[in-house]
Structure formats: structure tokens, C-alpha cells
Amino acid sequence: MDWAAIVLSAKLAAVTLVILIPMAVGVARWLAVTTNRAKPWLEGLLALPLVLPPTVVGYYLLVAMGNRSAPGRLFESLTGHTLAFSFSGLVLASIVVNVPFAVQPVQRAFESIAPEIREAAQCCGLSFWQAMFRIELPLAWPGILSACVLTFAHTLGEFGVVLMVGGNIPGETQTVAISIYDRTQAFDHASAGAMAAALLIVSLVTIAVSYGLVERLMRRRRSA
Amino acid sequence: MTLALDLRHGAPRLDFHAELPTGRITALLGPSGSGKTSILRAIAGLIRLEGADIRLGTDVWNDDRTHRPTRERSIGLVPQQYGLFPHMSALRNVETALGNLPPAQRSERAHAAIELAHVAGLEARYPHELSGGQKQRVALARAIARQPAVLLLDEPFSAVDRSTRKRLYVELRRLHGQLQNTIVLVTHDLDEAAQLAHHLCLIRHGRLLQSGPTGDVLTRPRSEESARLLDIPNVFDGRVERLSDGNCLLHWGPHALRVPCPDAPDGARIRWAVLPSNVLLARPDKPWESHLENPVPAQVLEVIELGGEAVVRVKVFGLDDCMLQLRLPMRAIRRYHVAPGHAITICLRSADIVPLLDSGD
Numbered sequence: 001m002d003w004a005a006i007v008l009s010a011k012l013a014a015v016t017l018v019i020l021i022p023m024a025v026g027v028a029r030w031l032a033v034t035t036n037r038a039k040p041w042l043e044g045l046l047a048l049p050l051v052l053p054p055t056v057v058g059y060y061l062l063v064a065m066g067n068r069s070a071p072g073r074l075f076e077s078l079t080g081h082t083l084a085f086s087f088s089g090l091v092l093a094s095i096v097v098n099v100p101f102a103v104q105p106v107q108r109a110f111e112s113i114a115p116e117i118r119e120a121a122q123c124c125g126l127s128f129w130q131a132m133f134r135i136e137l138p139l140a141w142p143g144i145l146s147a148c149v150l151t152f153a154h155t156l157g158e159f160g161v162v163l164m165v166g167g168n169i170p171g172e173t174q175t176v177a178i179s180i181y182d183r184t185q186a187f188d189h190a191s192a193g194a195m196a197a198a199l200l201i202v203s204l205v206t207i208a209v210s211y212g213l214v215e216r217l218m219r220r221r222r223s224a
Numbered sequence: 225m226t227l228a229l230d231l232r233h234g235a236p237r238l239d240f241h242a243e244l245p246t247g248r249i250t251a252l253l254g255p256s257g258s259g260k261t262s263i264l265r266a267i268a269g270l271i272r273l274e275g276a277d278i279r280l281g282t283d284v285w286n287d288d289r290t291h292r293p294t295r296e297r298s299i300g301l302v303p304q305q306y307g308l309f310p311h312m313s314a315l316r317n318v319e320t321a322l323g324n325l326p327p328a329q330r331s332e333r334a335h336a337a338i339e340l341a342h343v344a345g346l347e348a349r350y351p352h353e354l355s356g357g358q359k360q361r362v363a364l365a366r367a368i369a370r371q372p373a374v375l376l377l378d379e380p381f382s383a384v385d386r387s388t389r390k391r392l393y394v395e396l397r398r399l400h401g402q403l404q405n406t407i408v409l410v411t412h413d414l415d416e417a418a419q420l421a422h423h424l425c426l427i428r429h430g431r432l433l434q435s436g437p438t439g440d441v442l443t444r445p446r447s448e449e450s451a452r453l454l455d456i457p458n459v460f461d462g463r464v465e466r467l468s469d470g471n472c473l474l475h476w477g478p479h480a481l482r483v484p485c486p487d488a489p490d491g492a493r494i495r496w497a498v499l500p501s502n503v504l505l506a507r508p509d510k511p512w513e514s515h516l517e518n519p520v521p522a523q524v525l526e527v528i529e530l531g532g533e534a535v536v537r538v539k540v541f542g543l544d545d546c547m548l549q550l551r552l553p554m555r556a557i558r559r560y561h562v563a564p565g566h567a568i569t570i571c572l573r574s575a576d577i578v579p580l581l582d583s584g585d
Contacts, residue, residue: 114307116304119268119294119303120308121320122268122293123299123300123301123321123367124321124370125295125321125324134320135320139311
């Protein structure tokens with residue numbers, strides 16, 4: 001077992017969640033209620049990581065992070081190192097590829113809140129933020145939970161983009177998925193098999209538990 | 225004091241100017257898509273209409289410069305599907321509307337509202353554990369908890385069964401008796417408006433057709449559009465004749481009906497209406513001239529029994545293409561042998577003949 005890779009993957013998933021989910025909630029809420037004509041384009045843009053090959057996403061990220069691009073140069077001047085092939089770069093890549101997994105379930109959850117409920121909240125004298133924290137977020141909670149689980153599980157299992165952007169540096173950018181690939185190439189099937197099984201079990205358990213929780217939450221509200 | 229509304233807008237199309245009396249129940253009556261819910265939402269501040277002017281007494285809610293947010297308007301709203309917060313119990317739903325009070329007072333006020341709305345005992349239940357009528361009452365409790373000056377009800381009885389609806393009518397009138405607040409009720413149900421409202425506004429295509437005390441509007445439609453909305457089938461053509469003595473006659477085929485002088489010149493053709501319930505059956509055992517106003521001979525075509533009364537369709541003598549409808553108690557049908565093919569005499573009291581304005585269509 002490559003414990004360093006497991007810890008790194010867990011850390012990457014946690015950091016991705018902490019940064020991505022609040023942003024995803026904001027974007028998803030806006031997408032759920034907006035009538036802006038650019039909405040389909042924006043939704044399409046956010047869903048691109050689902051359909052593009054990981055190598056394409058990885059390539060553009062790599063270009064954006066390199067010292068020939070303005071963001072890459074800015075990051076390097078601030079921190080003294082490049083984004084590519086670093087944990088920070090991995091986090092950025094992980095956030096980008098997880099956008100659809102984080103935004104879509106939350107957007108669907110906000111869309112399922114009847115407009116009457118939002119209006120009732122206003123008529124009850126609630127401000128926007130009061131309505132958000134007391135009414136909308138609790139109602140969108142199953143979607144947010146799904147987004148967290150999907151993002152977490154997908155980050156653990158992400159391979160292509162991570163390899164393109166982070167390379168394979170043990171302790172820095174070598175995640176479980178890459179470590180499994182690495183061990184398989186080295187014919188260390190015992191270690192690869194153990195980590196693959198661990199990844200399989202963790203992914204299955206988190207998804208099953210979250211589905212169960214979501215189902216329970218939804219059952220309570222279904223006929224309301 | 226009135227709730228003054230001046231709403232003109234392109235989409236949703238609105239051309240509505242009315243002053244709704246405070247402390248009374250006003251029904252906005254119109255077919256689906258007539259804009260009545262938009263009016264309610266504009267009062268609540270849920271939609272912002274350009275050039276809308278809404279004021280409660282001297283308190284401006286909306287004008288060219290002001291758009292007071294919903295939470296700062298003294299309103300309570302019961303939406304069509306109740307809008308209850310599904311993740312909260314009935315009590316918490318009501319308490320949520322009481323954020324303006326110190327926490328210690330919220331529970332007491334919420335319980336008082338729940339008592340008033342007759343849902344005591346259901347405080348701990350979640351919306352999905354309540355029947356349609358109970359949800360409606362919880363939504364009502366939540367709406368009245370803040371003691372709003374204006375209570376807005378958007379077709380609140382459309383999702384409950386008939387018997388529950390009848391019970392809720394009684395409860396709403398009782399509640400209004402206790403609170404004496406201003407209630408604006410949106411409905412497309414004429415009977416509902418007739419039973420509940422003191423004041424009635426008829427709306428079609430976002431335009432106010434007529435408003436006034438319910439009894440007046442129901443019996444005296446101002447235009448053919450109003451008559452249609454009020455489900456009055458008896459709308460006919462006539463010609464006005466102004467007599468030298470200052471009285472007027474309305475020529476209807478071969479018949480000349482005495483009427484109060486309408487706002488039309490001599491010889492003008494006008495549309496006029498009479499309510500089926502205002503068409504009287506002349507008793508054959510009494511001489512005409514002694515007591516009847518505007519007697520008209522007719523032949524019965526059809527008698528349809530509906531509960532304790534009957535809808536009678538007759539062909540008016542000399543007007544073959546004119547069908548007139550009257551409603552009579554069943555005992556009158558039996559007593560005077562009103563049956564298809566029989567000749568009868570109906571009379572149209574001059575006070576019940578309503579001249580209609582051009583609808584402008």
C-alpha cells in the first residue's frame with residue numbers, strides 16, 4: 001500500500017471540496033434562477049470536462065499554468081514556483097475537472113425548489129441571506145451532499161488530467177490512481193490490487209451512504 | 225383608507241386602476257391568464273412593474289421612485305399551492321414569519337395564529353403529513369401571524385375538495401370578522417367570489433372591466449364582457465326610444481319594454497342583459513295588467529332540474545332566434561305546469577333590465 005499516495009489523494013479531495021463546493025453552490029443557485037440568455041452556453045462550458053478527453057483538459061491547463069501564460073507567470077512571481085507539477089496545480093486541475101460534478105446536482109436541487117417557496121420566504125419577511133440559510137440551503141442539502149460525494153469520489157479516481165498536470169512525483173503529485181498505474185507498470189500487482197480494492201470500496205461506500213441519506217431526506221419532503 | 229392600485233404594463237399585460245376598500249374582502253375575478261395573479265404579485269412586491277403605483281392609504285409601496293421590497297410591505301400571502309416550507313413543522317413554518325418579533329414572543333404569537341386558523345394540535349406535523357385543507361390553514365396561519373394590513377389569497381381553495389372548500393369559506397369569513405383586515409382574493413370561481421367577497425373586481429386580459437360592491441357587480445354588469453364573465457346568458461339587442469314624457473322604451477323584436485333611460489340617444493341600438501334569476505314567471509291565475517311589468521309571451525323549450533331549482537329555456541314570441549333562460553324553484557315548475565311546449569308569460573321588471581356598454585372589442 002502506498003500510504004503517501006492515499007494521504008495525498010485524500011488531501012487533494014478535501015482541499016478540492018473546501019474550495020469548490022461554496023463556489024459551486026453560488027454558481028448553481030444563480031443558474032437555477034437566472035433567465036439570462038447566455039445560460040445554455042455557460043452550462044455547456046461548465047459541463048465540458050464531462051465530454052472532453054482528460055488529455056485535452058490537461059493540455060489546456062498545462063498551457064495555462066506554464067510560464068508563457070499570464071496566470072502562470074503571475075503565480076510564479078508570487079510563489080517562486082510554477083503551478084504545473086505542484087500540489088497547487090493539482091488542486092486547480094482537480095477543481096476544473098470536478099466543476100460539473102459539483103455544480104449540476106446542486107443546480108438541480110435549487111431548481112426543484114418551487115418558486116412559491118422562495119416567494120413565501122420573502123412574504124415571511126426573510127432577507128435574501130436569511131431565506132438562503134433557513135429555506136433554500138436546507139432544501140438543496142441533498143443536492144449539495146450528492147455534489148460533495150461525487151466530487152470527493154471523482155477526485156480520488158481522477159487519472160488523466162492529474163497525470164498531465166501533476167506528473168508523477170511521489171509525495172507531491174502522485175495520487176492513488178497514478179500510484180496504481182505506476183505499480184501495475186512495475187508488476188507490483190499485490191500493491192496495485194490492494195489500492196484498487198481500497199479505492200473501489202471507499203468509492204462504493206461513500207456513494208451508497210450518500211444515496212441512502214439523500215433518499216431519506218427526499219422521502220421526508222416528497223409529498224410536501 | 226383604500227389600497228390604491230394603478231398598474232399599467234406590457235408583459236404581463238395590465239391596465240388596472242382600482243381602489244380596494246380596506247377592512248373588506250375584495251375578489252379579483254377573471255378567467256385563467258387574465259392577469260389577476262400578476263396583480264396580486266405586484267401588490268406583494270414579488271414582481272416589479274414599470275410605472276406601477278401602489279399605496280395603502282398614504283403609505284407608498286410602489287411609484288416611479290419607490291419599490292418597497294416584499295419583506296417591508298405589511299402583507300401576508302397564501303399562494304395557490306400554499307408554499308409551505310417542507311423541511312419545517314407547521315409551528316416552525318408559522319414562526320418563520322415572525323422574525324420581526326423577539327424570540328420569546330414568537331412561539332406565543334405563532335400559537336395564537338394557529339388557533340385562529342383552526343390547526344391547533346397539528347403544530348408538530350410536517351407539510352407532507354397534512355391534508356390539503358390543513359396545509360391551506362397552516363399557510364393561512366403563517367400569513368396572518370405577522371398581523372399584515374393586507375392578506376393576499378391566490379386561489380387558495382382551488383386544490384381542496386368541495387366539502388373542505390365550503391368549510392374553509394366559513395372559516396375565512398369568521399377569521400375576517402375577527403381580524404377585520406383587508407383581504408384580496410384571487411379566484412376564477414364566480415360562486416366563490418359571490419359568497420366571500422364584499423367587493424368585486426372583474427378582470428379580463430389584464431384590464432379592469434368593472435368593480436364595485438359584489439351585489440351590484442353581480443346583478444348589473446356594465447358591459448357584454450362583464451356579463452359573459454358573470455355567466456349571464458341573456459344578452460340581447462334592442463333599440464332605444466325616448467318618449468316625450470321623459471321615459472324610455474326598449475324595442476325588442478315586436479315587444480316594447482319600459483326601461484330606465486339608458487345612456488344612449490333616441491333610436492340607438494344597444495345590447496342589454498337580464499339575469500336568469502330576475503326573469504319572473506307570470507301567474508296564469510292573475511290578470512296581467514294588474515301587477516305585471518313588461519309581460520312577454522314565450523314558449524318553453526326545455527326544463528332542466530338542478531337541485532331544488534330548474535333552468536328553463538324559452539323561445540320568446542316573435543323572436544325565433546332568441547333563447548332566454550330563467551331559473552325557477554322546482555315548486556313553481558310543478559305548480560304552474562311549466563313543461564316543454566307549454567306557452568307561458570314571463571315578465572321583465574324594468575329595474576332588472578341592464579343596458580350594456582360597448583365592450584370595445
